[in-house]
Amino acid sequence: MIDVRPGAVRPSTRRAAQKAAHGARSVAGTVAGVVAALLAATSLVAGLGGGLVRIGAIGVQGAGPAGPAAAAWHGAVMVCGLFGTLIALERAVALRRGRWVPLVAGAGALAAWLGAPPQGPLVAWVVAGVGLVALYAHAGRTRAWSFHLAVELAGAAAWLAGTLAWTVGSRDAALVGWCGFLLLTIAGERRELTQMLRLPRWARVAFAGIVALVPLAFAVAAAGAAAIAAWAWWGACAGLALWLLRFDIAPRQWRAAGWAGHTAWCLIAGYAWLLVAATAGLMQQRLDGVALHLLLLGFVFAMVFGHAPIILPALTRLRPRYTRWARLPLLLMGASLVARLLAETGGDAALRAAAGWGHVAAIAWFAATMLLALWRARGARR
Amino acid sequence: MDVIPIPALDDAVVLGALRDVFDPELGENVVDLGLVEAIAIEPGHLRVTLLPTSATCPMAELLLDDAHEALGRLGARYGVDTEAVMDWDGVWDPQRLSPELRERFGW
Numbered sequence: 496m497i498d499v500r501p502g503a504v505r506p507s508t509r510r511a512a513q514k515a516a517h518g519a520r521s522v523a524g525t526v527a528g529v530v531a532a533l534l535a536a537t538s539l540v541a542g543l544g545g546g547l548v549r550i551g552a553i554g555v556q557g558a559g560p561a562g563p564a565a566a567a568w569h570g571a572v573m574v575c576g577l578f579g580t581l582i583a584l585e586r587a588v589a590l591r592r593g594r595w596v597p598l599v600a601g602a603g604a605l606a607a608w609l610g611a612p613p614q615g616p617l618v619a620w621v622v623a624g625v626g627l628v629a630l631y632a633h634a635g636r637t638r639a640w641s642f643h644l645a646v647e648l649a650g651a652a653a654w655l656a657g658t659l660a661w662t663v664g665s666r667d668a669a670l671v672g673w674c675g676f677l678l679l680t681i682a683g684e685r686r687e688l689t690q691m692l693r694l695p696r697w698a699r700v701a702f703a704g705i706v707a708l709v710p711l712a713f714a715v716a717a718a719g720a721a722a723i724a725a726w727a728w729w730g731a732c733a734g735l736a737l738w739l740l741r742f743d744i745a746p747r748q749w750r751a752a753g754w755a756g757h758t759a760w761c762l763i764a765g766y767a768w769l770l771v772a773a774t775a776g777l778m779q780q781r782l783d784g785v786a787l788h789l790l791l792l793g794f795v796f797a798m799v800f801g802h803a804p805i806i807l808p809a810l811t812r813l814r815p816r817y818t819r820w821a822r823l824p825l826l827l828m829g830a831s832l833v834a835r836l837l838a839e840t841g842g843d844a845a846l847r848a849a850a851g852w853g854h855v856a857a858i859a860w861f862a863a864t865m866l867l868a869l870w871r872a873r874g875a876r877r
Numbered sequence: 878m879d880v881i882p883i884p885a886l887d888d889a890v891v892l893g894a895l896r897d898v899f900d901p902e903l904g905e906n907v908v909d910l911g912l913v914e915a916i917a918i919e920p921g922h923l924r925v926t927l928l929p930t931s932a933t934c935p936m937a938e939l940l941l942d943d944a945h946e947a948l949g950r951l952g953a954r955y956g957v958d959t960e961a962v963m964d965w966d967g968v969w970d971p972q973r974l975s976p977e978l979r980e981r982f983g984w
Contacts, residue, residue, distance in 0.1 A: 637965070638966065639965070639968050647933070690930065690969070691982050692983055744903065753904070754901060756904075805901040806935060809935045809936055809939050812939075
Protein backbone atom coordinates (compact mmCIF):
# COMPACT_ATOMS: atom_id res chain seq x y z
CA MET A 496 0.00 0.00 0.00
CA ILE A 497 1.29 3.43 -0.90
CA ASP A 498 1.49 5.92 1.94
CA VAL A 499 0.16 9.24 0.63
CA ARG A 500 1.04 11.34 3.68
CA PRO A 501 3.20 14.32 2.59
CA GLY A 502 6.05 13.25 4.80
CA ALA A 503 6.05 9.83 3.23
CA VAL A 504 6.61 11.03 -0.32
CA ARG A 505 10.07 10.18 -1.54
CA PRO A 506 12.35 13.24 -1.41
CA SER A 507 13.10 13.08 -5.12
CA THR A 508 9.38 13.07 -5.93
CA ARG A 509 8.73 15.93 -3.51
CA ARG A 510 11.58 17.95 -4.99
CA ALA A 511 10.26 17.37 -8.51
CA ALA A 512 6.76 18.46 -7.47
CA GLN A 513 8.14 21.55 -5.72
CA LYS A 514 10.24 22.35 -8.76
CA ALA A 515 7.23 22.00 -11.08
CA ALA A 516 5.08 24.21 -8.82
CA HIS A 517 7.88 26.78 -8.57
CA GLY A 518 8.30 26.68 -12.34
CA ALA A 519 4.58 27.28 -12.92
CA ARG A 520 4.60 30.17 -10.43
CA SER A 521 7.73 31.55 -12.08
CA VAL A 522 6.17 31.49 -15.56
CA ALA A 523 2.96 33.09 -14.26
CA GLY A 524 5.03 35.72 -12.45
CA THR A 525 7.07 36.46 -15.56
CA VAL A 526 3.94 36.83 -17.69
CA ALA A 527 2.38 39.12 -15.07
CA GLY A 528 5.58 41.16 -14.95
CA VAL A 529 5.73 41.55 -18.73
CA VAL A 530 2.05 42.57 -18.90
CA ALA A 531 2.57 45.05 -16.05
CA ALA A 532 5.60 46.52 -17.84
CA LEU A 533 3.53 46.91 -21.04
CA LEU A 534 0.76 48.58 -19.04
CA ALA A 535 3.32 50.95 -17.52
CA ALA A 536 4.60 51.79 -21.02
CA THR A 537 1.00 52.39 -22.14
CA SER A 538 0.49 54.64 -19.11
CA LEU A 539 3.59 56.60 -20.09
CA VAL A 540 2.37 57.09 -23.67
CA ALA A 541 -1.14 58.00 -22.48
CA GLY A 542 0.15 60.33 -19.78
CA LEU A 543 2.60 62.11 -22.08
CA GLY A 544 -0.09 62.45 -24.75
CA GLY A 545 -2.42 64.07 -22.25
CA GLY A 546 0.41 66.30 -21.07
CA LEU A 547 1.16 67.48 -24.61
CA VAL A 548 -2.51 68.35 -25.05
CA ARG A 549 -2.56 70.32 -21.81
CA ILE A 550 0.59 72.20 -22.67
CA GLY A 551 -0.77 73.07 -26.11
CA ALA A 552 1.75 71.10 -28.14
CA ILE A 553 -0.82 68.84 -29.86
CA GLY A 554 -4.55 68.77 -30.41
CA VAL A 555 -6.92 66.54 -28.46
CA GLN A 556 -7.11 64.06 -31.33
CA GLY A 557 -3.44 63.22 -30.78
CA ALA A 558 -3.97 62.14 -27.18
CA GLY A 559 -5.35 58.68 -27.79
CA PRO A 560 -8.81 57.11 -27.72
CA ALA A 561 -9.95 59.13 -24.72
CA GLY A 562 -9.50 62.38 -26.69
CA PRO A 563 -10.30 65.38 -24.49
CA ALA A 564 -10.45 63.19 -21.38
CA ALA A 565 -6.76 62.35 -21.82
CA ALA A 566 -5.86 65.88 -20.82
CA ALA A 567 -7.99 65.65 -17.70
CA TRP A 568 -6.49 62.27 -16.80
CA HIS A 569 -2.88 63.34 -17.47
CA GLY A 570 -1.69 63.65 -13.86
CA ALA A 571 -3.66 60.67 -12.62
CA VAL A 572 -2.37 58.43 -15.41
CA MET A 573 1.23 59.51 -14.84
CA VAL A 574 1.18 59.00 -11.06
CA CYS A 575 -1.30 56.15 -10.58
CA GLY A 576 -0.80 54.45 -13.93
CA LEU A 577 2.90 54.80 -14.65
CA PHE A 578 4.47 55.18 -11.20
CA GLY A 579 1.82 53.16 -9.37
CA THR A 580 2.42 50.26 -11.73
CA LEU A 581 6.22 50.51 -11.63
CA ILE A 582 6.55 50.89 -7.86
CA ALA A 583 4.05 48.11 -7.19
CA LEU A 584 5.83 45.87 -9.71
CA GLU A 585 9.17 46.50 -8.05
CA ARG A 586 7.75 45.58 -4.64
CA ALA A 587 5.87 42.56 -5.96
CA VAL A 588 9.04 41.22 -7.60
CA ALA A 589 11.01 41.74 -4.38
CA LEU A 590 8.34 40.03 -2.29
CA ARG A 591 7.51 37.36 -4.89
CA ARG A 592 3.82 37.97 -4.41
CA GLY A 593 1.06 40.44 -5.21
CA ARG A 594 1.76 40.83 -8.93
CA TRP A 595 -1.93 41.60 -9.37
CA VAL A 596 -1.28 45.00 -7.73
CA PRO A 597 0.73 46.51 -10.62
CA LEU A 598 -1.62 44.84 -13.09
CA VAL A 599 -4.65 46.54 -11.53
CA ALA A 600 -2.86 49.91 -11.40
CA GLY A 601 -1.87 49.62 -15.07
CA ALA A 602 -5.34 48.40 -16.06
CA GLY A 603 -6.79 51.53 -14.48
CA ALA A 604 -4.58 53.71 -16.68
CA LEU A 605 -5.51 51.68 -19.75
CA ALA A 606 -9.21 52.10 -18.92
CA ALA A 607 -8.71 55.86 -18.56
CA TRP A 608 -6.88 56.02 -21.88
CA LEU A 609 -9.61 54.04 -23.64
CA GLY A 610 -12.22 56.48 -22.37
CA ALA A 611 -13.90 54.25 -19.78
CA PRO A 612 -16.24 55.91 -17.26
CA PRO A 613 -14.21 57.61 -14.51
CA GLN A 614 -15.35 55.13 -11.88
CA GLY A 615 -13.38 52.35 -13.61
CA PRO A 616 -9.86 53.80 -13.30
CA LEU A 617 -10.53 55.24 -9.85
CA VAL A 618 -11.79 51.93 -8.46
CA ALA A 619 -8.74 50.21 -9.96
CA TRP A 620 -6.37 52.70 -8.32
CA VAL A 621 -8.11 52.44 -4.95
CA VAL A 622 -7.77 48.65 -5.12
CA ALA A 623 -4.12 48.94 -6.22
CA GLY A 624 -3.43 51.42 -3.40
CA VAL A 625 -4.87 49.01 -0.86
CA GLY A 626 -2.81 46.24 -2.45
CA LEU A 627 0.44 48.19 -2.19
CA VAL A 628 -0.23 49.05 1.46
CA ALA A 629 -0.86 45.34 2.05
CA LEU A 630 2.41 44.42 0.32
CA TYR A 631 4.40 46.71 2.60
CA ALA A 632 2.55 45.39 5.65
CA HIS A 633 3.31 41.85 4.52
CA ALA A 634 7.00 42.75 4.12
CA GLY A 635 7.10 44.16 7.63
CA ARG A 636 5.19 41.29 9.17
CA THR A 637 7.00 38.42 7.46
CA ARG A 638 10.45 39.98 7.05
CA ALA A 639 11.44 42.93 9.19
CA TRP A 640 9.97 46.31 10.10
CA SER A 641 12.15 49.35 9.77
CA PHE A 642 11.68 53.10 9.75
CA HIS A 643 12.33 53.37 6.03
CA LEU A 644 9.79 50.63 5.32
CA ALA A 645 7.23 52.56 7.39
CA VAL A 646 7.95 55.69 5.31
CA GLU A 647 7.37 53.74 2.10
CA LEU A 648 4.17 52.28 3.53
CA ALA A 649 3.07 55.84 4.33
CA GLY A 650 3.76 56.65 0.67
CA ALA A 651 1.43 53.86 -0.46
CA ALA A 652 -1.21 55.10 2.00
CA ALA A 653 -0.79 58.60 0.54
CA TRP A 654 -1.48 57.16 -2.93
CA LEU A 655 -4.68 55.57 -1.65
CA ALA A 656 -5.70 58.73 0.21
CA GLY A 657 -4.99 60.85 -2.87
CA THR A 658 -7.18 58.67 -5.07
CA LEU A 659 -10.00 58.75 -2.52
CA ALA A 660 -9.66 62.55 -2.34
CA TRP A 661 -9.91 62.73 -6.14
CA THR A 662 -13.12 60.68 -6.10
CA VAL A 663 -14.76 63.21 -3.77
CA GLY A 664 -13.50 66.17 -5.78
CA SER A 665 -10.80 67.37 -3.38
CA ARG A 666 -8.22 68.21 -6.05
CA ASP A 667 -5.61 69.80 -3.79
CA ALA A 668 -5.67 66.87 -1.38
CA ALA A 669 -5.40 64.49 -4.34
CA LEU A 670 -2.32 66.35 -5.59
CA VAL A 671 -0.66 66.11 -2.18
CA GLY A 672 -1.63 62.44 -1.83
CA TRP A 673 -0.37 61.42 -5.25
CA CYS A 674 2.82 63.48 -5.14
CA GLY A 675 3.26 62.42 -1.51
CA PHE A 676 3.20 58.82 -2.73
CA LEU A 677 6.22 59.50 -4.91
CA LEU A 678 8.02 61.74 -2.43
CA LEU A 679 7.65 59.33 0.50
CA THR A 680 8.55 56.27 -1.58
CA ILE A 681 11.74 57.95 -2.75
CA ALA A 682 12.46 59.33 0.73
CA GLY A 683 12.08 55.85 2.25
CA GLU A 684 14.37 54.29 -0.34
CA ARG A 685 17.04 56.93 0.22
CA ARG A 686 16.71 56.62 4.01
CA GLU A 687 17.39 52.91 3.62
CA LEU A 688 20.75 53.64 2.03
CA THR A 689 21.65 56.41 4.48
CA GLN A 690 21.57 53.75 7.19
CA MET A 691 25.12 53.20 6.00
CA LEU A 692 26.15 56.64 7.14
CA ARG A 693 26.62 57.92 10.62
CA LEU A 694 24.03 60.67 10.86
CA PRO A 695 23.84 63.19 13.67
CA ARG A 696 20.78 62.80 15.85
CA TRP A 697 19.32 66.09 14.65
CA ALA A 698 19.49 64.84 11.05
CA ARG A 699 17.51 61.72 11.91
CA VAL A 700 14.93 63.79 13.79
CA ALA A 701 14.79 66.34 10.95
CA PHE A 702 14.11 63.58 8.41
CA ALA A 703 11.20 62.29 10.50
CA GLY A 704 9.86 65.84 10.79
CA ILE A 705 10.11 66.39 7.03
CA VAL A 706 8.20 63.24 6.12
CA ALA A 707 5.58 64.05 8.78
CA LEU A 708 4.83 67.29 6.92
CA VAL A 709 3.33 65.26 4.04
CA PRO A 710 0.31 63.83 5.92
CA LEU A 711 -0.07 67.23 7.56
CA ALA A 712 -0.21 68.89 4.12
CA PHE A 713 -2.75 66.31 2.99
CA ALA A 714 -4.99 66.90 6.02
CA VAL A 715 -4.82 70.66 5.61
CA ALA A 716 -5.55 70.41 1.87
CA ALA A 717 -8.49 68.09 2.55
CA ALA A 718 -9.79 70.69 5.02
CA GLY A 719 -9.77 73.24 2.19
CA ALA A 720 -6.87 75.43 3.35
CA ALA A 721 -4.92 75.23 0.09
CA ALA A 722 -2.44 78.03 0.84
CA ILE A 723 -1.39 76.50 4.19
CA ALA A 724 -1.23 73.07 2.55
CA ALA A 725 1.11 74.53 -0.08
CA TRP A 726 3.41 75.86 2.65
CA ALA A 727 3.50 72.47 4.37
CA TRP A 728 3.94 70.54 1.12
CA TRP A 729 6.63 72.68 -0.46
CA GLY A 730 8.27 73.03 2.94
CA ALA A 731 8.53 69.24 3.06
CA CYS A 732 10.00 69.24 -0.46
CA ALA A 733 12.54 71.94 0.42
CA GLY A 734 13.50 70.17 3.62
CA LEU A 735 13.91 66.83 1.87
CA ALA A 736 15.99 68.37 -0.93
CA LEU A 737 18.37 70.01 1.55
CA TRP A 738 18.50 66.87 3.66
CA LEU A 739 19.33 64.67 0.68
CA LEU A 740 21.93 67.08 -0.70
CA ARG A 741 23.60 67.14 2.71
CA PHE A 742 23.20 63.56 3.94
CA ASP A 743 22.41 61.23 1.04
CA ILE A 744 25.01 58.80 -0.15
CA ALA A 745 24.78 59.94 -3.82
CA PRO A 746 26.88 63.11 -3.42
CA ARG A 747 29.70 60.86 -2.14
CA GLN A 748 29.42 58.50 -5.10
CA TRP A 749 29.49 60.81 -8.12
CA ARG A 750 33.01 59.75 -9.04
CA ALA A 751 32.02 56.06 -9.10
CA ALA A 752 32.53 54.18 -12.34
CA GLY A 753 29.77 52.74 -14.50
CA TRP A 754 26.12 52.79 -13.57
CA ALA A 755 26.86 53.63 -9.92
CA GLY A 756 28.29 56.98 -11.08
CA HIS A 757 25.38 57.47 -13.49
CA THR A 758 22.91 56.92 -10.65
CA ALA A 759 24.72 59.38 -8.39
CA TRP A 760 24.72 62.09 -11.08
CA CYS A 761 21.00 61.64 -11.73
CA LEU A 762 20.15 61.69 -8.04
CA ILE A 763 22.16 64.84 -7.33
CA ALA A 764 20.47 66.58 -10.29
CA GLY A 765 17.10 65.39 -9.03
CA TYR A 766 17.73 66.77 -5.54
CA ALA A 767 18.69 70.13 -7.07
CA TRP A 768 15.45 70.17 -9.10
CA LEU A 769 13.49 69.26 -5.97
CA LEU A 770 14.94 72.32 -4.29
CA VAL A 771 14.11 74.50 -7.31
CA ALA A 772 10.56 73.10 -7.38
CA ALA A 773 10.10 73.74 -3.67
CA THR A 774 11.40 77.29 -4.01
CA ALA A 775 9.02 77.93 -6.92
CA GLY A 776 6.16 76.37 -4.98
CA LEU A 777 6.81 78.47 -1.89
CA MET A 778 6.96 81.59 -4.09
CA GLN A 779 3.74 80.83 -5.97
CA GLN A 780 1.99 79.64 -2.76
CA ARG A 781 -0.05 77.02 -4.56
CA LEU A 782 0.22 73.29 -4.97
CA ASP A 783 0.02 73.02 -8.75
CA GLY A 784 1.44 75.05 -11.61
CA VAL A 785 5.00 75.05 -12.83
CA ALA A 786 6.42 74.01 -9.44
CA LEU A 787 4.50 70.74 -9.63
CA HIS A 788 6.04 69.94 -13.01
CA LEU A 789 9.52 70.88 -11.84
CA LEU A 790 8.95 68.37 -9.05
CA LEU A 791 7.58 65.56 -11.20
CA LEU A 792 9.79 66.01 -14.26
CA GLY A 793 12.93 67.37 -12.65
CA PHE A 794 13.02 65.34 -9.45
CA VAL A 795 10.93 62.21 -10.02
CA PHE A 796 12.14 61.51 -13.56
CA ALA A 797 15.74 62.07 -12.47
CA MET A 798 15.13 59.29 -9.92
CA VAL A 799 13.77 57.13 -12.75
CA PHE A 800 16.75 57.88 -15.00
CA GLY A 801 19.10 57.16 -12.13
CA HIS A 802 17.56 53.93 -10.92
CA ALA A 803 16.48 52.36 -14.22
CA PRO A 804 19.90 50.79 -14.95
CA ILE A 805 19.93 49.07 -11.56
CA ILE A 806 16.24 48.22 -11.33
CA LEU A 807 15.93 46.82 -14.87
CA PRO A 808 18.25 43.88 -14.10
CA ALA A 809 16.12 43.07 -11.05
CA LEU A 810 13.01 42.97 -13.22
CA THR A 811 14.42 41.48 -16.44
CA ARG A 812 17.58 39.68 -15.28
CA LEU A 813 19.36 41.46 -18.12
CA ARG A 814 22.21 43.86 -17.35
CA PRO A 815 22.17 46.94 -19.54
CA ARG A 816 25.62 47.62 -20.90
CA TYR A 817 26.99 50.84 -19.43
CA THR A 818 27.06 53.88 -21.65
CA ARG A 819 28.02 57.38 -20.60
CA TRP A 820 25.47 58.68 -23.16
CA ALA A 821 22.70 57.69 -20.76
CA ARG A 822 23.40 60.91 -18.83
CA LEU A 823 22.55 63.13 -21.82
CA PRO A 824 18.74 62.81 -21.57
CA LEU A 825 19.09 64.24 -18.06
CA LEU A 826 20.66 67.35 -19.57
CA LEU A 827 17.88 67.63 -22.15
CA MET A 828 15.27 67.29 -19.41
CA GLY A 829 17.03 70.04 -17.46
CA ALA A 830 17.18 72.33 -20.48
CA SER A 831 13.50 71.72 -21.26
CA LEU A 832 12.58 72.50 -17.65
CA VAL A 833 14.47 75.80 -17.80
CA ALA A 834 12.52 76.57 -20.99
CA ARG A 835 9.28 75.58 -19.22
CA LEU A 836 10.08 77.87 -16.30
CA LEU A 837 10.81 80.78 -18.66
CA ALA A 838 7.67 80.06 -20.70
CA GLU A 839 5.42 79.89 -17.66
CA THR A 840 6.79 83.09 -16.14
CA GLY A 841 6.82 84.96 -19.48
CA GLY A 842 3.56 83.61 -20.87
CA ASP A 843 5.21 82.38 -24.07
CA ALA A 844 2.87 79.71 -25.51
CA ALA A 845 5.24 78.59 -28.27
CA LEU A 846 8.14 78.14 -25.84
CA ARG A 847 5.80 76.27 -23.49
CA ALA A 848 4.85 73.84 -26.25
CA ALA A 849 8.51 73.43 -27.24
CA ALA A 850 9.38 72.73 -23.60
CA GLY A 851 6.70 70.04 -23.55
CA TRP A 852 8.24 68.39 -26.59
CA GLY A 853 11.60 68.65 -24.84
CA HIS A 854 10.27 66.76 -21.81
CA VAL A 855 8.88 64.02 -24.05
CA ALA A 856 12.08 63.85 -26.11
CA ALA A 857 14.20 63.47 -22.97
CA ILE A 858 12.04 60.61 -21.68
CA ALA A 859 11.91 58.91 -25.09
CA TRP A 860 15.68 59.33 -25.53
CA PHE A 861 16.38 57.78 -22.17
CA ALA A 862 13.95 54.90 -22.83
CA ALA A 863 15.64 54.24 -26.20
CA THR A 864 19.08 54.37 -24.56
CA MET A 865 18.02 51.79 -21.98
CA LEU A 866 16.45 49.52 -24.58
CA LEU A 867 19.65 49.70 -26.64
CA ALA A 868 21.77 49.00 -23.56
CA LEU A 869 19.60 45.96 -22.77
CA TRP A 870 19.80 44.81 -26.39
CA ARG A 871 23.59 45.01 -26.26
CA ALA A 872 23.50 42.99 -23.06
CA ARG A 873 21.96 39.97 -24.82
CA GLY A 874 24.02 36.91 -24.21
CA ALA A 875 25.85 38.55 -21.33
CA ARG A 876 25.90 36.68 -18.07
CA ARG A 877 22.64 36.77 -16.20
CA MET B 878 58.15 21.10 -10.82
CA ASP B 879 56.62 22.85 -7.82
CA VAL B 880 52.91 22.40 -7.40
CA ILE B 881 51.11 25.30 -5.75
CA PRO B 882 48.60 23.77 -3.39
CA ILE B 883 45.03 25.03 -3.44
CA PRO B 884 44.30 26.60 -0.06
CA ALA B 885 41.78 24.76 2.05
CA LEU B 886 38.18 25.87 1.58
CA ASP B 887 37.50 28.11 4.55
CA ASP B 888 35.66 31.33 5.37
CA ALA B 889 38.50 33.49 4.06
CA VAL B 890 38.44 31.77 0.65
CA VAL B 891 34.65 32.13 0.45
CA LEU B 892 34.79 35.80 1.44
CA GLY B 893 37.45 36.33 -1.19
CA ALA B 894 35.10 34.95 -3.85
CA LEU B 895 32.22 37.09 -2.59
CA ARG B 896 34.32 40.25 -2.95
CA ASP B 897 33.43 39.97 -6.66
CA VAL B 898 29.75 40.53 -5.84
CA PHE B 899 28.84 44.21 -5.89
CA ASP B 900 25.83 46.22 -4.82
CA PRO B 901 24.89 47.87 -8.13
CA GLU B 902 23.98 51.24 -6.66
CA LEU B 903 26.78 51.67 -4.17
CA GLY B 904 29.46 49.93 -6.21
CA GLU B 905 30.76 48.27 -3.03
CA ASN B 906 31.12 44.53 -2.53
CA VAL B 907 28.80 42.52 -0.30
CA VAL B 908 31.62 41.56 2.07
CA ASP B 909 32.62 45.14 2.87
CA LEU B 910 28.94 46.11 3.13
CA GLY B 911 28.46 43.44 5.78
CA LEU B 912 25.80 41.61 3.82
CA VAL B 913 27.37 38.17 4.39
CA GLU B 914 25.60 36.81 7.45
CA ALA B 915 26.81 33.22 7.57
CA ILE B 916 29.05 30.72 5.79
CA ALA B 917 28.44 27.03 6.30
CA ILE B 918 31.07 24.68 4.90
CA GLU B 919 30.14 21.00 5.04
CA PRO B 920 31.56 18.01 3.21
CA GLY B 921 30.49 18.45 -0.41
CA HIS B 922 28.38 21.53 0.28
CA LEU B 923 28.87 25.26 0.77
CA ARG B 924 26.03 27.53 1.84
CA VAL B 925 26.22 31.30 2.15
CA THR B 926 23.50 33.39 3.80
CA LEU B 927 23.19 37.04 2.84
CA LEU B 928 21.40 39.83 4.67
CA PRO B 929 19.23 42.41 2.86
CA THR B 930 19.30 46.06 3.93
CA SER B 931 15.55 46.32 3.42
CA ALA B 932 12.54 44.03 3.59
CA THR B 933 11.59 45.08 0.05
CA CYS B 934 15.11 45.17 -1.37
CA PRO B 935 14.64 44.92 -5.16
CA MET B 936 18.30 43.98 -5.62
CA ALA B 937 18.07 40.84 -3.51
CA GLU B 938 17.53 38.40 -6.38
CA LEU B 939 20.26 40.08 -8.35
CA LEU B 940 22.74 39.84 -5.48
CA LEU B 941 21.79 36.20 -5.00
CA ASP B 942 22.35 35.52 -8.71
CA ASP B 943 25.78 37.15 -8.55
CA ALA B 944 26.67 35.37 -5.32
CA HIS B 945 25.54 32.07 -6.79
CA GLU B 946 27.75 32.67 -9.82
CA ALA B 947 30.79 33.59 -7.72
CA LEU B 948 30.25 30.60 -5.44
CA GLY B 949 29.70 28.35 -8.45
CA ARG B 950 33.20 29.14 -9.69
CA LEU B 951 34.54 28.34 -6.23
CA GLY B 952 32.47 25.16 -6.06
CA ALA B 953 33.86 23.94 -9.38
CA ARG B 954 37.40 24.46 -8.06
CA TYR B 955 36.77 22.59 -4.82
CA GLY B 956 34.24 20.05 -6.08
CA VAL B 957 31.40 21.13 -3.79
CA ASP B 958 27.78 22.09 -4.33
CA THR B 959 27.10 25.72 -3.52
CA GLU B 960 24.05 27.61 -2.40
CA ALA B 961 23.28 31.27 -1.70
CA VAL B 962 20.20 32.28 0.27
CA MET B 963 18.81 35.49 1.73
CA ASP B 964 17.88 35.73 5.41
CA TRP B 965 14.75 37.87 5.27
CA ASP B 966 14.28 37.63 9.04
CA GLY B 967 17.67 39.17 9.74
CA VAL B 968 18.23 42.89 10.22
CA TRP B 969 21.28 44.57 8.76
CA ASP B 970 23.18 46.92 11.04
CA PRO B 971 25.88 49.52 10.23
CA GLN B 972 28.20 47.76 12.68
CA ARG B 973 28.54 45.10 10.00
CA LEU B 974 30.37 47.45 7.60
CA SER B 975 34.08 46.81 7.02
CA PRO B 976 36.45 49.08 8.97
CA GLU B 977 37.34 50.91 5.74
CA LEU B 978 33.73 51.61 4.85
CA ARG B 979 32.90 52.53 8.42
CA GLU B 980 35.62 55.14 8.30
CA ARG B 981 34.48 56.40 4.87
CA PHE B 982 30.87 56.59 6.02
CA GLY B 983 31.75 58.55 9.16
CA TRP B 984 31.46 55.87 11.85
